[in-house]
Amino acid sequence: MSVEDLKNKVLEAQKNSDIASLYVLEQEAHDTFDEDTMPGFYANILDLALEKLTDTLEAHRVMDIGEVQDFATLRALYEYAMEYYHSGNISDASALFEVLSGLTKDEQFSSALKFHWIASLENINLDDFMNKIADMDATQNAGTFYISAFTKEAQDLLKKSK
Secondary structure (H helix, E strand, C coil), X not given: CCXXXXXXXXXXXXXXXXXXXXXXXXXXXXXXXXXXXXXXXXHXXXXXXXXXXXXXXXXXXXXXXXXHHHHHHHHHHHHHHHHHHHCCCHHHHHHHHHHHHCCECCHHHHHHHHHHHHHHHCCCCHHHHHHHHECHHHHHHXXXXXXXXXXXXXHHHHHHHC
């Protein structure tokens, strides 16, 4: 695919607020665009996700993780929260985890995000979260876009927080 064709597909997806299509184009974007262009690509995904979050909250509805656009939106917002967590901005990450934990009726997603939220409230840094709270092997096997499996220490943290 030429650079111009890819740009046109990206612009079309943006125009249609189609986050899922942008994720489908992600690998092609990595292969085609230079590294200075990629942050803009991801910024577009995030802008659309934040817009959809606002619309969802204003409509007093929950997202359906089984619906493609909601799934892509949740993924983008989760990645955004994890970026905050990674950069050490734990309070902002915590606020996003709290919102995300209540944004869908999917019990597995909500439960997993509650562990993220509690860990960040306890000021547990990302490295400790990944090494002590998250079960990365089980998460990998589950194939989720978010950390979905946790250690016994996570259960202890949950009990302690109540």
